[in-house]
Amino acid sequence: MTDKNVEPGFDYNIVSSIFLYIIAFVFLFLTHSLKDSGSRVFPYIVCILTIILSTALLWKTARNGRRGNGDAFDFSGTLSALSMCVILLLYIAATTLMGFYLSTPLYLALSMWVLGQRNKKIIIVVSAMTPLVIYLFFTLLLGMRVPEGVLFSYV
Amino acid sequence: MEFLEYALQTLDFTNLLWLTIGSLVGALLGALPGMSADTGIAIFLPLTFNLEPVTGLITLGAIYVTASYGGNITAVLINTPGTSDSLFMTLDGYPMTLRGEGLRAIGITTVSAFIGGVVGSVALLCIAPPLARIAVRFGPWELFLTTMMGLAIIIGLSKDGMLKGLLSSCFGLLCALIGLDGITGMPRFTFGIDAIYDELPLLPVVLGMFAVSQVFLLVAEKRKAIVIDQSAIRGSVFLSMKDHLSMLRNNIRASIIGTIVGIIPAAGTTVAAGISYNIAKRTDPHPETFGKGNEQGLASVSAANNAVVGGSLVPLLTLGIPGNGTSALFLGGLLIHGLVPGTQLFTKHADVAYGLFFGLILAQFFILLIGLFGAPVYAKVTRIPNNILVPVVGSLCILGAYTGRSLPFDMYLIIFFGVVGYYMTKANFPMAPFVLAFVLGSNAEIQLRRALMLMRHNPGAILLQPLPMALSAVVLFFLISPFWGDIRRLYTHYFRSE
Numbered sequence: 001m002t003d004k005n006v007e008p009g010f011d012y013n014i015v016s017s018i019f020l021y022i023i024a025f026v027f028l029f030l031t032h033s034l035k036d037s038g039s040r041v042f043p044y045i046v047c048i049l050t051i052i053l054s055t056a057l058l059w060k061t062a063r064n065g066r067r068g069n070g071d072a073f074d075f076s077g078t079l080s081a082l083s084m085c086v087i088l089l090l091y092i093a094a095t096t097l098m099g100f101y102l103s104t105p106l107y108l109a110l111s112m113w114v115l116g117q118r119n120k121k122i123i124i125v126v127s128a129m130t131p132l133v134i135y136l137f138f139t140l141l142l143g144m145r146v147p148e149g150v151l152f153s154y155v
Numbered sequence: 156m157e158f159l160e161y162a163l164q165t166l167d168f169t170n171l172l173w174l175t176i177g178s179l180v181g182a183l184l185g186a187l188p189g190m191s192a193d194t195g196i197a198i199f200l201p202l203t204f205n206l207e208p209v210t211g212l213i214t215l216g217a218i219y220v221t222a223s224y225g226g227n228i229t230a231v232l233i234n235t236p237g238t239s240d241s242l243f244m245t246l247d248g249y250p251m252t253l254r255g256e257g258l259r260a261i262g263i264t265t266v267s268a269f270i271g272g273v274v275g276s277v278a279l280l281c282i283a284p285p286l287a288r289i290a291v292r293f294g295p296w297e298l299f300l301t302t303m304m305g306l307a308i309i310i311g312l313s314k315d316g317m318l319k320g321l322l323s324s325c326f327g328l329l330c331a332l333i334g335l336d337g338i339t340g341m342p343r344f345t346f347g348i349d350a351i352y353d354e355l356p357l358l359p360v361v362l363g364m365f366a367v368s369q370v371f372l373l374v375a376e377k378r379k380a381i382v383i384d385q386s387a388i389r390g391s392v393f394l395s396m397k398d399h400l401s402m403l404r405n406n407i408r409a410s411i412i413g414t415i416v417g418i419i420p421a422a423g424t425t426v427a428a429g430i431s432y433n434i435a436k437r438t439d440p441h442p443e444t445f446g447k448g449n450e451q452g453l454a455s456v457s458a459a460n461n462a463v464v465g466g467s468l469v470p471l472l473t474l475g476i477p478g479n480g481t482s483a484l485f486l487g488g489l490l491i492h493g494l495v496p497g498t499q500l501f502t503k504h505a506d507v508a509y510g511l512f513f514g515l516i517l518a519q520f521f522i523l524l525i526g527l528f529g530a531p532v533y534a535k536v537t538r539i540p541n542n543i544l545v546p547v548v549g550s551l552c553i554l555g556a557y558t559g560r561s562l563p564f565d566m567y568l569i570i571f572f573g574v575v576g577y578y579m580t581k582a583n584f585p586m587a588p589f590v591l592a593f594v595l596g597s598n599a600e601i602q603l604r605r606a607l608m609l610m611r612h613n614p615g616a617i618l619l620q621p622l623p624m625a626l627s628a629v630v631l632f633f634l635i636s637p638f639w640g641d642i643r644r645l646y647t648h649y650f651r652s653e
Binding site: 030039080130 | 318319321322325326328329332336338339341343344367370371372374375376377540541542543545546547549550551553554557558561563566567570573574577581582583584600603604607608
């Protein structure tokens, strides 16, 4: 989702190329250590193709940069997205520790608040109803397993 | 006369009841991120054990049909495909929602899915045996070319970013290589992580790339709701007859494509949707509108997706070869009831086989009911503020990731691929080639290596056959055709201008 009206700043194609180079070379190194020759064919093809294409991307980026018509990128809002990422990671850690039904209301309340929901009634209702609906549908009706949490798995 | 008996048995109260349950559950599971037809069929398999074989298979069939459709709803309304099958829905369905035509988009995808599903089910009923004979002729090299064809189609769709499309698919192929080697059974590229010893699991990867990345994108955009102007949700799910007729040709063509592709093992919904979309785009007088809310594009994808269901059951029921992963689960349903695919299924157990076929046709009507009359309810999803929707979707995604293997690792994996998907979107890398390469990569490698083993003795016998040559030509066509206009201009400029 790039806003084409954003002035071209740092060219993230360079970051992408470097990232793909690293992945390709790591896979190439690991491929080399595979014992079976048949196992190496396809990984070699894909790794070499990735390296060639990443080089082409770098070349194209440099050429466009010289001509002054590089790609425009819009990474605004990434800090907010990262904060959501951190909340989700904490949620997963809490779920692993105390189980899905205890951690979910806390996660929902926290994330709604962080995202700007200030109506306390809505926060309480959504935080309470969502795990209840999930319990009724997933656990009772479908018999699916949800994370129980380390603390309660021996109860 | 027998056909009438088989059709009437489908209308038996018990069969209708379980058909209804299967349809409602399937549509819901298809719409929820992390759930899919596979989840529904896997859960209901033990539940159908105590049912009559025809009732059990009708239930599983209804889940398969409506789950394929259910993913369309969230794909169109909130740009989050409920399943990877609905990936293509986001290309034109979501732009329609953004311009306030979410209800119309639901109407289009519902009727198109109905048409596709009926065509696929009727094809299954009428022409299963002869079609299955063609599919049996696909050897390893042909199957490899089929997967390459699928990738070429997806990459060819992103003409302006073909380089990034190719890179995206290479990244997907590398991810597909993680885990056990399909031929030798030895682990590769696992980095010492036990949880990915056998493979990188599909569910967390797809959920992360599409659902969790969407969560991050919604947060980054800081928009209050997906459709801010509530009056922008205009129109109706009910289209005029003129509108339906204008899409009929696309729907029929896409349904036939979906049925045929569904028959080919390993091809699957995404390839069918890709081919149909590509052809619809090429034959449209305004191809530049595709990807921006073109109704013909949406219709073709919907019809192809649902037609695959019937097609994928053709090789399964006639030869015991699953057309895709979901139909492989279906095989479990047959075996549980002591049924063996093949001629006997159509003779000794004809009531079961044909009961299933008619049940699938009946399930298509549930798609109409769910889509056309439940659409206003689904449309309300777009009015939910993002600060409520985002946390709830996040929670469902985390749960969805866990349900696959019950491993906490998968929950962290979904976040990793959510970050990857977010970056790819922001850096203008298309995600469709990644997902397709990831889904098909492992099988493509197995087929390629089998083909290479066979070619050691007589390469010409494999390469120079009409079918592989035709498939190779198709692959080249889809890769080169986006640049056909440019090639012609260059040819005219350098060779004709003298």
